[in-house]
Amino acid sequence: MELSNLDIEKIRADFPILSRKVNGHPLVYFDNAATSQTPKAVIDAIVEYYEGYNANIHRGVHSLSQEATDAYEEARETIRAHFNAQKKEEIIFTSGTTHGINLVANGFASELKTGDEVIVSALEHHSNIVPWQMLCEKTGAQLKVIPMTESGELDIEAFEDLLNKNTKLVFVNHVSNALGTVNPIQKIITDAHQKGAAVLIDGAQAAPHIKADVQALDVDFYVVSGHKMCGPTGVGVLYGKEEWLNKLPPYQGGGEMIDQVTFEKTTYAGLPHKFEAGTPNICGGIAFGKAIDYLNEIGFETIAAYEHELLTYATAQLLEIEGVKIYGTSKEKTAVISFNIEGIHPYDIGTIIDKLGIAVRTGHHCAQPIMDYYKIPGTVRASFSFYNTKEEIDAFVQAVKRAKIMLS
Amino acid sequence: MKQKRTNSLSNIKVIQEEIVEEFEMFDDWMQRYEYMIELGKSLPLIDEQYKTEENIIKGCQSKVWVHADMQDGKVVFTADSDAIITKGIIAILIRVFSNQEPQAILDANTDFIDEIGLKEHLSPTRANGLVSMIKQLKMYALAYQTKVN
Ligand SMILES: Cc1ncc(COP(=O)(O)O)c(C=O)c1O
Numbered sequence: 053m054e055l056s057n058l059d060i061e062k063i064r065a066d067f068p069i070l071s072r073k074v075n076g077h078p079l080v081y082f083d084n085a086a087t088s089q090t091p092k093a094v095i096d097a098i099v100e101y102y103e104g105y106n107a108n109i110h111r112g113v114h115s116l117s118q119e120a121t122d123a124y125e126e127a128r129e130t131i132r133a134h135f136n137a138q139k140k141e142e143i144i145f146t147s148g149t150t151h152g153i154n155l156v157a158n159g160f161a162s163e164l165k166t167g168d169e170v171i172v173s174a175l176e177h178h179s180n181i182v183p184w185q186m187l188c189e190k191t192g193a194q195l196k197v198i199p200m201t202e203s204g205e206l207d208i209e210a211f212e213d214l215l216n217k218n219t220k221l222v223f224v225n226h227v228s229n230a231l232g233t234v235n236p237i238q239k240i241i242t243d244a245h246q247k248g249a250a251v252l253i254d255g256a257q258a259a260p261h262i263k264a265d266v267q268a269l270d271v272d273f274y275v276v277s278g279h280k281m282c283g284p285t286g287v288g289v290l291y292g293k294e295e296w297l298n299k300l301p302p303y304q305g306g307g308e309m310i311d312q313v314t315f316e317k318t319t320y321a322g323l324p325h326k327f328e329a330g331t332p333n334i335c336g337g338i339a340f341g342k343a344i345d346y347l348n349e350i351g352f353e354t355i356a357a358y359e360h361e362l363l364t365y366a367t368a369q370l371l372e373i374e375g376v377k378i379y380g381t382s383k384e385k386t387a388v389i390s391f392n393i394e395g396i397h398p399y400d401i402g403t404i405i406d407k408l409g410i411a412v413r414t415g416h417h418c419a420q421p422i423m424d425y426y427k428i429p430g431t432v433r434a435s436f437s438f439y440n441t442k443e444e445i446d447a448f449v450q451a452v453k454r455a456k457i458m459l460s
Numbered sequence: 461m462k463q464k465r466t467n468s469l470s471n472i473k474v475i476q477e478e479i480v481e482e483f484e485m486f487d488d489w490m491q492r493y494e495y496m497i498e499l500g501k502s503l504p505l506i507d508e509q510y511k512t513e514e515n516i517i518k519g520c521q522s523k524v525w526v527h528a529d530m531q532d533g534k535v536v537f538t539a540d541s542d543a544i545i546t547k548g549i550i551a552i553l554i555r556v557f558s559n560q561e562p563q564a565i566l567d568a569n570t571d572f573i574d575e576i577g578l579k580e581h582l583s584p585t586r587a588n589g590l591v592s593m594i595k596q597l598k599m600y601a602l603a604y605q606t607k608v609n
Contacts, residue, residue: 396544397542399521400522400545400546403493403545407489414521415521429522429523429542430521458490458497459497459544
Protein backbone atom coordinates (compact mmCIF):
# COMPACT_ATOMS: atom_id res chain seq x y z
CA MET A 53 0.00 0.00 0.00
CA GLU A 54 1.36 3.40 -1.00
CA LEU A 55 0.68 5.70 1.89
CA SER A 56 0.10 9.37 1.27
CA ASN A 57 2.83 11.95 1.03
CA LEU A 58 4.25 11.70 4.48
CA ASP A 59 7.86 10.80 5.19
CA ILE A 60 7.12 8.18 7.78
CA GLU A 61 10.76 7.25 8.46
CA LYS A 62 11.62 10.84 9.22
CA ILE A 63 8.53 11.31 11.36
CA ARG A 64 9.16 8.18 13.40
CA ALA A 65 12.70 9.38 14.06
CA ASP A 66 11.16 12.45 15.70
CA PHE A 67 9.64 10.25 18.43
CA PRO A 68 12.34 8.68 20.62
CA ILE A 69 9.88 6.41 22.44
CA LEU A 70 8.90 4.61 19.24
CA SER A 71 12.23 2.81 19.09
CA ARG A 72 11.87 1.13 22.47
CA LYS A 73 10.92 -2.44 23.14
CA VAL A 74 8.14 -3.68 25.37
CA ASN A 75 8.19 -7.23 26.70
CA GLY A 76 10.94 -8.02 24.21
CA HIS A 77 8.98 -6.79 21.20
CA PRO A 78 9.17 -3.49 19.34
CA LEU A 79 6.59 -1.17 20.84
CA VAL A 80 3.43 -0.80 18.78
CA TYR A 81 1.66 2.15 20.32
CA PHE A 82 -2.03 2.14 19.46
CA ASP A 83 -3.32 3.98 22.51
CA ASN A 84 -3.04 7.41 20.94
CA ALA A 85 -6.59 8.41 21.83
CA ALA A 86 -5.61 8.18 25.49
CA THR A 87 -2.31 10.02 25.16
CA SER A 88 -0.20 10.79 22.14
CA GLN A 89 3.56 10.40 22.09
CA THR A 90 5.94 13.32 22.30
CA PRO A 91 8.25 14.46 19.48
CA LYS A 92 11.82 15.51 20.14
CA ALA A 93 10.99 19.15 19.38
CA VAL A 94 8.59 19.21 22.31
CA ILE A 95 10.93 17.32 24.63
CA ASP A 96 13.68 19.78 23.70
CA ALA A 97 11.42 22.72 24.52
CA ILE A 98 10.83 21.24 27.98
CA VAL A 99 14.54 20.71 28.59
CA GLU A 100 15.41 24.18 27.26
CA TYR A 101 12.88 25.74 29.59
CA TYR A 102 14.23 24.08 32.72
CA GLU A 103 17.85 24.48 31.70
CA GLY A 104 17.58 27.97 30.35
CA TYR A 105 14.84 30.20 31.73
CA ASN A 106 12.72 28.54 34.39
CA ALA A 107 11.05 31.35 36.32
CA ASN A 108 7.63 32.48 37.45
CA ILE A 109 5.75 34.58 34.96
CA HIS A 110 3.86 37.85 34.79
CA ARG A 111 5.22 39.29 38.02
CA GLY A 112 8.99 39.28 37.99
CA VAL A 113 11.06 42.26 37.01
CA HIS A 114 14.07 40.12 36.25
CA SER A 115 15.14 38.84 32.84
CA LEU A 116 14.37 35.16 33.34
CA SER A 117 10.83 35.97 34.36
CA GLN A 118 10.47 38.15 31.30
CA GLU A 119 11.79 35.42 29.01
CA ALA A 120 9.46 32.84 30.53
CA THR A 121 6.51 35.22 30.26
CA ASP A 122 7.31 35.97 26.62
CA ALA A 123 7.59 32.29 25.73
CA TYR A 124 4.34 31.47 27.56
CA GLU A 125 2.45 34.28 25.87
CA GLU A 126 3.94 33.34 22.53
CA ALA A 127 2.51 29.85 23.03
CA ARG A 128 -0.87 31.39 23.74
CA GLU A 129 -0.61 33.27 20.47
CA THR A 130 0.35 30.08 18.60
CA ILE A 131 -2.71 28.35 20.03
CA ARG A 132 -4.95 31.32 19.23
CA ALA A 133 -3.78 31.31 15.64
CA HIS A 134 -4.20 27.56 15.37
CA PHE A 135 -7.83 27.63 16.46
CA ASN A 136 -8.37 30.97 14.75
CA ALA A 137 -9.73 32.66 17.86
CA GLN A 138 -10.31 36.35 17.40
CA LYS A 139 -8.32 37.36 20.47
CA LYS A 140 -5.55 36.00 22.64
CA GLU A 141 -7.67 36.84 25.67
CA GLU A 142 -10.08 34.11 24.62
CA ILE A 143 -7.45 31.43 25.10
CA ILE A 144 -7.40 30.22 28.71
CA PHE A 145 -4.67 27.82 29.75
CA THR A 146 -6.02 24.94 31.80
CA SER A 147 -4.66 21.65 33.06
CA GLY A 148 -6.63 19.81 30.40
CA THR A 149 -10.06 19.18 28.93
CA THR A 150 -11.54 18.10 32.25
CA HIS A 151 -10.43 21.35 33.88
CA GLY A 152 -11.83 23.40 31.00
CA ILE A 153 -15.24 21.74 31.22
CA ASN A 154 -15.39 22.14 34.99
CA LEU A 155 -14.46 25.80 34.66
CA VAL A 156 -17.38 26.44 32.32
CA ALA A 157 -19.80 24.25 34.29
CA ASN A 158 -18.91 26.12 37.46
CA GLY A 159 -19.46 29.44 35.70
CA PHE A 160 -22.92 28.44 34.53
CA ALA A 161 -24.10 27.84 38.09
CA SER A 162 -25.14 31.48 38.20
CA GLU A 163 -26.73 31.33 34.73
CA LEU A 164 -29.15 28.46 35.30
CA LYS A 165 -32.29 27.97 37.34
CA THR A 166 -35.02 25.39 37.82
CA GLY A 167 -36.90 24.87 34.58
CA ASP A 168 -33.84 25.43 32.42
CA GLU A 169 -32.57 22.57 30.31
CA VAL A 170 -29.12 21.52 29.20
CA ILE A 171 -28.35 18.91 26.56
CA VAL A 172 -25.60 16.30 26.57
CA SER A 173 -25.07 13.42 24.14
CA ALA A 174 -24.97 9.68 24.66
CA LEU A 175 -21.48 9.61 23.14
CA GLU A 176 -19.68 11.61 25.80
CA HIS A 177 -16.61 10.96 27.89
CA HIS A 178 -17.44 11.01 31.62
CA SER A 179 -15.55 14.32 31.78
CA ASN A 180 -18.29 15.88 29.70
CA ILE A 181 -21.10 14.32 31.73
CA VAL A 182 -20.29 14.46 35.41
CA PRO A 183 -19.50 18.20 35.76
CA TRP A 184 -22.88 18.97 34.16
CA GLN A 185 -24.72 16.54 36.42
CA MET A 186 -23.16 18.35 39.35
CA LEU A 187 -24.26 21.66 37.83
CA CYS A 188 -27.82 20.38 37.41
CA GLU A 189 -27.90 19.22 41.01
CA LYS A 190 -26.79 22.65 42.12
CA THR A 191 -29.16 24.67 39.93
CA GLY A 192 -32.20 22.46 39.42
CA ALA A 193 -31.69 22.53 35.64
CA GLN A 194 -32.64 19.39 33.76
CA LEU A 195 -30.19 17.21 31.82
CA LYS A 196 -31.45 15.89 28.45
CA VAL A 197 -29.58 13.31 26.41
CA ILE A 198 -29.22 13.11 22.61
CA PRO A 199 -29.54 9.39 21.90
CA MET A 200 -27.10 7.43 19.75
CA THR A 201 -27.73 4.97 16.96
CA GLU A 202 -26.39 1.48 16.30
CA SER A 203 -23.64 2.87 14.06
CA GLY A 204 -22.41 5.05 16.92
CA GLU A 205 -23.76 8.31 15.55
CA LEU A 206 -25.92 10.95 17.18
CA ASP A 207 -29.60 10.95 16.42
CA ILE A 208 -29.79 14.52 15.15
CA GLU A 209 -33.55 14.45 14.67
CA ALA A 210 -33.94 13.58 18.32
CA PHE A 211 -31.64 16.49 19.11
CA GLU A 212 -33.91 18.87 17.21
CA ASP A 213 -36.83 17.60 19.26
CA LEU A 214 -34.97 18.15 22.53
CA LEU A 215 -34.13 21.76 21.70
CA ASN A 216 -36.62 24.32 22.97
CA LYS A 217 -36.76 27.78 24.43
CA ASN A 218 -35.70 26.47 27.85
CA THR A 219 -32.46 25.00 26.48
CA LYS A 220 -29.60 27.06 27.81
CA LEU A 221 -26.56 25.00 26.97
CA VAL A 222 -25.52 22.10 24.74
CA PHE A 223 -22.29 20.17 25.26
CA VAL A 224 -21.13 17.42 22.94
CA ASN A 225 -17.79 16.15 21.77
CA HIS A 226 -16.42 16.86 18.34
CA VAL A 227 -15.13 13.29 18.15
CA SER A 228 -16.15 10.37 20.38
CA ASN A 229 -13.19 8.91 22.23
CA ALA A 230 -14.69 5.43 22.51
CA LEU A 231 -15.82 5.05 18.89
CA GLY A 232 -14.09 7.75 16.84
CA THR A 233 -17.34 9.14 15.44
CA VAL A 234 -16.99 12.69 14.11
CA ASN A 235 -20.14 14.51 15.19
CA PRO A 236 -21.89 17.15 13.05
CA ILE A 237 -20.96 19.95 15.40
CA GLN A 238 -21.56 22.75 12.89
CA LYS A 239 -25.21 21.77 12.66
CA ILE A 240 -25.49 21.33 16.41
CA ILE A 241 -24.02 24.78 17.05
CA THR A 242 -26.20 26.51 14.46
CA ASP A 243 -29.39 24.84 15.66
CA ALA A 244 -28.64 25.46 19.33
CA HIS A 245 -27.93 29.12 18.65
CA GLN A 246 -31.25 29.46 16.90
CA LYS A 247 -32.91 28.56 20.19
CA GLY A 248 -30.62 30.89 22.10
CA ALA A 249 -28.57 28.12 23.72
CA ALA A 250 -24.79 28.28 24.15
CA VAL A 251 -22.59 25.39 22.98
CA LEU A 252 -19.49 23.81 24.44
CA ILE A 253 -17.58 21.42 22.23
CA ASP A 254 -15.24 18.90 23.82
CA GLY A 255 -12.48 18.85 21.23
CA ALA A 256 -10.13 16.51 23.13
CA GLN A 257 -10.31 13.76 20.50
CA ALA A 258 -10.75 15.96 17.46
CA ALA A 259 -7.85 18.33 18.04
CA PRO A 260 -5.08 15.85 17.15
CA HIS A 261 -6.70 15.15 13.76
CA ILE A 262 -8.94 18.02 12.75
CA LYS A 263 -8.11 21.71 12.81
CA ALA A 264 -11.12 23.46 14.28
CA ASP A 265 -11.81 27.09 13.36
CA VAL A 266 -13.70 28.47 16.33
CA GLN A 267 -14.84 31.60 14.49
CA ALA A 268 -16.16 29.71 11.50
CA LEU A 269 -17.90 27.26 13.82
CA ASP A 270 -19.18 30.18 15.91
CA VAL A 271 -18.78 27.90 18.91
CA ASP A 272 -19.04 29.41 22.39
CA PHE A 273 -16.52 27.15 24.10
CA TYR A 274 -14.03 24.64 22.72
CA VAL A 275 -11.82 22.59 25.05
CA VAL A 276 -8.73 20.50 24.34
CA SER A 277 -5.88 18.68 26.12
CA GLY A 278 -2.22 19.11 25.21
CA HIS A 279 -1.30 15.49 25.87
CA LYS A 280 -3.50 14.22 23.06
CA MET A 281 -1.82 16.59 20.58
CA CYS A 282 1.80 15.55 21.02
CA GLY A 283 2.16 18.00 23.91
CA PRO A 284 2.86 17.26 27.57
CA THR A 285 0.34 16.15 30.18
CA GLY A 286 -1.15 18.62 32.62
CA VAL A 287 -1.87 21.40 30.15
CA GLY A 288 -4.82 22.22 27.96
CA VAL A 289 -6.80 25.10 26.58
CA LEU A 290 -10.28 26.45 26.92
CA TYR A 291 -11.35 28.71 24.11
CA GLY A 292 -14.29 30.87 25.10
CA LYS A 293 -15.97 33.74 23.31
CA GLU A 294 -14.91 36.94 25.00
CA GLU A 295 -18.46 37.96 25.90
CA TRP A 296 -19.02 34.64 27.67
CA LEU A 297 -15.71 34.73 29.50
CA ASN A 298 -16.46 38.25 30.68
CA LYS A 299 -19.86 37.15 31.88
CA LEU A 300 -18.87 33.98 33.75
CA PRO A 301 -17.46 34.32 37.27
CA PRO A 302 -13.91 33.12 38.03
CA TYR A 303 -13.46 29.44 38.79
CA GLN A 304 -10.66 29.52 41.32
CA GLY A 305 -9.42 32.38 43.43
CA GLY A 306 -5.77 33.10 44.06
CA GLY A 307 -2.73 34.87 42.69
CA GLU A 308 -2.53 35.91 39.02
CA MET A 309 -6.29 36.33 38.70
CA ILE A 310 -6.72 39.51 40.71
CA ASP A 311 -6.65 43.20 40.05
CA GLN A 312 -6.81 44.58 43.62
CA VAL A 313 -7.14 42.65 46.85
CA THR A 314 -8.34 44.15 50.10
CA PHE A 315 -10.26 42.41 52.84
CA GLU A 316 -13.30 44.47 51.94
CA LYS A 317 -13.36 43.71 48.24
CA THR A 318 -11.25 42.07 45.59
CA THR A 319 -11.50 42.98 41.94
CA TYR A 320 -10.53 40.50 39.30
CA ALA A 321 -7.97 40.73 36.58
CA GLY A 322 -9.07 40.93 32.96
CA LEU A 323 -9.01 38.04 30.51
CA PRO A 324 -7.38 35.61 30.27
CA HIS A 325 -5.88 35.97 33.77
CA LYS A 326 -9.25 36.03 35.50
CA PHE A 327 -9.42 32.26 34.88
CA GLU A 328 -5.77 31.48 35.49
CA ALA A 329 -5.37 31.55 39.27
CA GLY A 330 -2.04 30.49 40.69
CA THR A 331 1.23 29.67 38.97
CA PRO A 332 0.29 27.87 35.78
CA ASN A 333 2.04 24.98 34.05
CA ILE A 334 4.46 27.40 32.38
CA CYS A 335 6.72 24.82 30.81
CA GLY A 336 3.69 22.78 29.74
CA GLY A 337 2.11 25.77 28.02
CA ILE A 338 5.29 26.57 26.14
CA ALA A 339 5.74 22.94 25.10
CA PHE A 340 2.10 22.73 24.04
CA GLY A 341 2.73 25.64 21.68
CA LYS A 342 5.69 23.75 20.20
CA ALA A 343 3.54 20.64 19.76
CA ILE A 344 1.02 22.64 17.76
CA ASP A 345 3.82 24.06 15.62
CA TYR A 346 5.06 20.53 15.04
CA LEU A 347 1.63 19.26 13.95
CA ASN A 348 1.14 22.23 11.65
CA GLU A 349 4.49 21.66 10.01
CA ILE A 350 3.31 18.21 8.96
CA GLY A 351 -0.09 19.65 8.16
CA PHE A 352 -3.50 18.52 9.37
CA GLU A 353 -4.66 17.54 5.91
CA THR A 354 -1.67 15.27 5.44
CA ILE A 355 -2.22 13.83 8.91
CA ALA A 356 -5.91 13.18 8.31
CA ALA A 357 -5.34 11.57 4.91
CA TYR A 358 -2.60 9.28 6.20
CA GLU A 359 -4.52 8.27 9.31
CA HIS A 360 -7.57 7.54 7.22
CA GLU A 361 -5.54 5.11 5.14
CA LEU A 362 -4.35 3.40 8.32
CA LEU A 363 -7.94 3.18 9.53
CA THR A 364 -9.20 1.69 6.28
CA TYR A 365 -6.38 -0.83 6.15
CA ALA A 366 -6.70 -1.90 9.79
CA THR A 367 -10.48 -2.19 9.57
CA ALA A 368 -10.23 -4.51 6.58
CA GLN A 369 -7.52 -6.64 8.24
CA LEU A 370 -9.39 -6.96 11.53
CA LEU A 371 -12.67 -7.87 9.90
CA GLU A 372 -10.98 -10.87 8.33
CA ILE A 373 -10.73 -12.40 11.78
CA GLU A 374 -13.81 -14.45 12.45
CA GLY A 375 -15.98 -13.17 15.29
CA VAL A 376 -14.66 -9.60 15.21
CA LYS A 377 -17.30 -6.95 15.71
CA ILE A 378 -16.43 -3.29 15.31
CA TYR A 379 -18.38 -0.72 17.31
CA GLY A 380 -18.75 2.67 15.70
CA THR A 381 -19.16 2.42 11.95
CA SER A 382 -19.97 6.00 11.11
CA LYS A 383 -18.73 7.22 7.73
CA GLU A 384 -17.06 10.14 9.43
CA LYS A 385 -14.53 8.61 11.78
CA THR A 386 -11.08 9.38 13.11
CA ALA A 387 -8.52 6.57 13.22
CA VAL A 388 -10.11 4.66 16.08
CA ILE A 389 -11.27 1.05 16.04
CA SER A 390 -13.28 -0.18 18.99
CA PHE A 391 -13.93 -3.90 18.73
CA ASN A 392 -14.60 -7.20 20.43
CA ILE A 393 -14.19 -10.82 19.46
CA GLU A 394 -17.22 -12.97 20.08
CA GLY A 395 -17.00 -14.85 23.36
CA ILE A 396 -13.78 -13.20 24.52
CA HIS A 397 -13.45 -10.49 27.14
CA PRO A 398 -11.63 -7.36 25.89
CA TYR A 399 -9.44 -7.38 28.99
CA ASP A 400 -8.07 -10.80 28.05
CA ILE A 401 -7.17 -9.67 24.55
CA GLY A 402 -5.48 -6.51 25.85
CA THR A 403 -3.46 -8.51 28.38
CA ILE A 404 -2.18 -11.00 25.82
CA ILE A 405 -1.28 -8.53 23.10
CA ASP A 406 0.53 -6.33 25.62
CA LYS A 407 2.87 -9.28 26.05
CA LEU A 408 3.56 -8.95 22.35
CA GLY A 409 4.48 -5.28 22.69
CA ILE A 410 1.16 -3.87 21.58
CA ALA A 411 -0.43 -1.08 23.56
CA VAL A 412 -4.19 -0.72 23.21
CA ARG A 413 -6.87 0.38 25.60
CA THR A 414 -9.46 -2.01 26.96
CA GLY A 415 -12.52 -1.29 29.05
CA HIS A 416 -15.30 1.26 28.90
CA HIS A 417 -13.02 4.18 27.88
CA CYS A 418 -14.73 6.48 30.39
CA ALA A 419 -17.87 6.27 28.30
CA GLN A 420 -20.05 3.79 30.16
CA PRO A 421 -23.31 4.95 28.57
CA ILE A 422 -21.99 3.81 25.17
CA MET A 423 -21.10 0.38 26.55
CA ASP A 424 -24.55 0.16 28.15
CA TYR A 425 -26.10 0.97 24.79
CA TYR A 426 -24.29 -1.96 23.16
CA LYS A 427 -24.76 -4.09 26.31
CA ILE A 428 -21.07 -4.95 26.49
CA PRO A 429 -18.58 -4.66 29.37
CA GLY A 430 -16.13 -2.77 27.18
CA THR A 431 -14.14 -2.97 24.00
CA VAL A 432 -10.58 -3.23 22.79
CA ARG A 433 -9.71 0.15 21.31
CA ALA A 434 -6.87 0.63 18.86
CA SER A 435 -6.29 4.27 18.00
CA PHE A 436 -3.78 5.29 15.37
CA SER A 437 -1.63 8.33 14.88
CA PHE A 438 0.30 9.72 11.94
CA TYR A 439 3.50 8.10 13.24
CA ASN A 440 2.03 4.59 13.09
CA THR A 441 2.56 2.29 10.13
CA LYS A 442 0.90 -0.42 8.13
CA GLU A 443 3.59 -2.84 9.39
CA GLU A 444 2.53 -2.07 12.95
CA ILE A 445 -1.05 -2.82 12.01
CA ASP A 446 0.11 -6.17 10.62
CA ALA A 447 1.87 -6.94 13.91
CA PHE A 448 -1.25 -5.92 15.82
CA VAL A 449 -3.54 -8.10 13.70
CA GLN A 450 -1.17 -11.06 14.10
CA ALA A 451 -1.15 -10.51 17.86
CA VAL A 452 -4.95 -10.38 18.00
CA LYS A 453 -5.11 -13.62 16.04
CA ARG A 454 -2.70 -15.25 18.44
CA ALA A 455 -4.68 -14.00 21.43
CA LYS A 456 -7.85 -15.33 19.90
CA ILE A 457 -6.36 -18.80 19.54
CA MET A 458 -5.10 -18.78 23.12
CA LEU A 459 -8.36 -17.53 24.53
CA SER A 460 -10.84 -19.58 22.54
CA MET B 461 -6.59 -24.09 68.78
CA LYS B 462 -3.26 -22.31 68.46
CA GLN B 463 -1.67 -25.48 67.05
CA LYS B 464 -4.38 -25.86 64.43
CA ARG B 465 -4.04 -22.30 63.31
CA THR B 466 -0.33 -22.72 62.64
CA ASN B 467 -1.14 -25.79 60.58
CA SER B 468 -3.48 -23.89 58.35
CA LEU B 469 -0.90 -21.17 57.82
CA SER B 470 1.85 -23.61 56.95
CA ASN B 471 -0.65 -25.36 54.73
CA ILE B 472 -1.07 -22.11 52.81
CA LYS B 473 2.68 -21.78 52.47
CA VAL B 474 2.99 -25.30 51.13
CA ILE B 475 0.37 -24.66 48.47
CA GLN B 476 2.05 -21.40 47.52
CA GLU B 477 5.37 -23.20 47.10
CA GLU B 478 3.68 -25.83 44.95
CA ILE B 479 2.31 -23.14 42.69
CA VAL B 480 5.68 -21.44 42.45
CA GLU B 481 7.23 -24.74 41.43
CA GLU B 482 4.58 -25.34 38.80
CA PHE B 483 5.17 -21.95 37.28
CA GLU B 484 8.94 -22.46 37.30
CA MET B 485 8.49 -25.16 34.69
CA PHE B 486 7.42 -22.61 32.13
CA ASP B 487 10.03 -20.89 30.03
CA ASP B 488 8.04 -17.96 28.83
CA TRP B 489 5.02 -15.82 29.46
CA MET B 490 3.09 -17.61 26.73
CA GLN B 491 3.11 -20.90 28.61
CA ARG B 492 2.36 -19.17 31.87
CA TYR B 493 -0.66 -17.50 30.38
CA GLU B 494 -1.78 -20.65 28.66
CA TYR B 495 -1.64 -22.38 32.03
CA MET B 496 -3.60 -19.60 33.68
CA ILE B 497 -6.21 -19.79 30.95
CA GLU B 498 -6.45 -23.54 31.63
CA LEU B 499 -6.84 -22.88 35.33
CA GLY B 500 -9.49 -20.33 34.55
CA LYS B 501 -11.43 -22.79 32.46
CA SER B 502 -11.28 -25.44 35.19
CA LEU B 503 -12.44 -23.14 37.99
CA PRO B 504 -15.47 -24.77 39.60
CA LEU B 505 -18.61 -22.85 38.79
CA ILE B 506 -19.98 -20.53 41.41
CA ASP B 507 -23.61 -21.03 42.32
CA GLU B 508 -25.53 -18.60 40.05
CA GLN B 509 -27.43 -17.22 43.06
CA TYR B 510 -24.18 -15.70 44.35
CA LYS B 511 -23.47 -13.76 41.18
CA THR B 512 -25.15 -10.68 42.58
CA GLU B 513 -24.28 -7.01 42.39
CA GLU B 514 -23.44 -7.22 46.07
CA ASN B 515 -20.78 -9.87 45.52
CA ILE B 516 -19.02 -7.96 42.73
CA ILE B 517 -15.58 -6.72 43.61
CA LYS B 518 -15.13 -3.08 42.77
CA GLY B 519 -12.13 -1.85 40.88
CA CYS B 520 -11.91 -4.65 38.35
CA GLN B 521 -12.10 -4.08 34.61
CA SER B 522 -13.64 -7.50 34.34
CA LYS B 523 -16.47 -8.54 36.61
CA VAL B 524 -15.43 -10.61 39.60
CA TRP B 525 -17.84 -12.25 42.00
CA VAL B 526 -16.70 -13.79 45.27
CA HIS B 527 -18.78 -15.74 47.73
CA ALA B 528 -17.60 -17.05 51.09
CA ASP B 529 -18.94 -19.71 53.42
CA MET B 530 -17.79 -21.06 56.75
CA GLN B 531 -17.53 -24.86 56.96
CA ASP B 532 -16.00 -26.67 59.95
CA GLY B 533 -14.07 -23.62 61.03
CA LYS B 534 -12.70 -23.00 57.56
CA VAL B 535 -13.56 -20.40 55.00
CA VAL B 536 -14.64 -21.78 51.65
CA PHE B 537 -14.49 -19.40 48.71
CA THR B 538 -16.18 -19.69 45.36
CA ALA B 539 -15.74 -17.10 42.66
CA ASP B 540 -16.15 -16.29 39.00
CA SER B 541 -15.24 -13.68 36.42
CA ASP B 542 -16.29 -12.82 32.90
CA ALA B 543 -12.64 -12.62 31.79
CA ILE B 544 -10.70 -15.85 31.50
CA ILE B 545 -7.29 -14.59 32.63
CA THR B 546 -8.91 -13.05 35.67
CA LYS B 547 -10.57 -16.41 36.30
CA GLY B 548 -7.15 -18.03 36.18
CA ILE B 549 -5.90 -15.64 38.81
CA ILE B 550 -8.97 -16.38 40.91
CA ALA B 551 -8.35 -20.09 40.57
CA ILE B 552 -4.85 -19.63 41.95
CA LEU B 553 -6.08 -17.52 44.85
CA ILE B 554 -8.83 -19.98 45.69
CA ARG B 555 -6.41 -22.85 45.67
CA VAL B 556 -4.30 -20.97 48.21
CA PHE B 557 -6.93 -19.42 50.41
CA SER B 558 -10.03 -21.57 50.25
CA ASN B 559 -10.57 -24.19 52.92
CA GLN B 560 -8.27 -22.42 55.36
CA GLU B 561 -8.86 -21.01 58.80
CA PRO B 562 -9.70 -17.32 58.94
CA GLN B 563 -6.67 -16.35 61.01
CA ALA B 564 -4.32 -18.14 58.63
CA ILE B 565 -5.88 -16.31 55.68
CA LEU B 566 -5.34 -13.04 57.51
CA ASP B 567 -1.73 -13.88 58.36
CA ALA B 568 -0.69 -15.18 54.96
CA ASN B 569 1.33 -13.00 52.65
CA THR B 570 1.06 -12.97 48.86
CA ASP B 571 4.71 -12.77 47.82
CA PHE B 572 4.29 -15.90 45.71
CA ILE B 573 2.39 -13.89 43.11
CA ASP B 574 5.55 -11.94 42.44
CA GLU B 575 7.53 -15.19 42.26
CA ILE B 576 5.29 -16.72 39.63
CA GLY B 577 5.77 -13.73 37.37
CA LEU B 578 2.35 -12.18 37.83
CA LYS B 579 3.65 -9.14 39.67
CA GLU B 580 2.30 -6.86 36.98
CA HIS B 581 -1.19 -7.97 37.98
CA LEU B 582 -0.50 -6.81 41.51
CA SER B 583 -0.26 -3.20 40.48
CA PRO B 584 -3.21 -1.43 42.05
CA THR B 585 -3.55 0.70 38.93
CA ARG B 586 -3.92 -2.24 36.63
CA ALA B 587 -7.59 -2.37 37.36
CA ASN B 588 -7.83 -6.12 37.02
CA GLY B 589 -8.52 -6.13 40.69
CA LEU B 590 -6.09 -8.75 41.96
CA VAL B 591 -5.32 -6.44 44.85
CA SER B 592 -9.01 -5.82 45.50
CA MET B 593 -9.62 -9.53 45.23
CA ILE B 594 -7.05 -10.39 47.89
CA LYS B 595 -8.38 -7.61 50.07
CA GLN B 596 -11.88 -8.99 49.71
CA LEU B 597 -10.81 -12.54 50.61
CA LYS B 598 -9.12 -11.19 53.72
CA MET B 599 -12.19 -9.12 54.59
CA TYR B 600 -14.31 -12.26 54.57
CA ALA B 601 -11.73 -14.01 56.70
CA LEU B 602 -11.74 -11.11 59.14
CA ALA B 603 -15.52 -11.17 59.34
CA TYR B 604 -15.53 -14.89 60.16
CA GLN B 605 -12.62 -14.51 62.55
CA THR B 606 -14.51 -11.82 64.45
CA LYS B 607 -17.54 -14.10 64.61
CA VAL B 608 -15.44 -16.99 65.94
CA ASN B 609 -13.98 -14.88 68.71
C1 LIG C 1 -13.57 13.15 24.51
C2 LIG C 1 -12.76 13.36 25.73
N1 LIG C 1 -13.14 14.29 26.61
C3 LIG C 1 -12.42 14.53 27.72
C4 LIG C 1 -11.29 13.82 28.03
C5 LIG C 1 -10.55 14.13 29.28
O1 LIG C 1 -9.32 14.71 28.99
P1 LIG C 1 -8.26 14.99 30.13
O2 LIG C 1 -8.14 13.74 30.91
O3 LIG C 1 -7.03 15.35 29.38
O4 LIG C 1 -8.78 16.11 30.95
C6 LIG C 1 -10.86 12.83 27.16
C7 LIG C 1 -9.67 12.03 27.47
O5 LIG C 1 -9.64 10.83 27.34
C8 LIG C 1 -11.62 12.60 25.98
O6 LIG C 1 -11.24 11.65 25.12
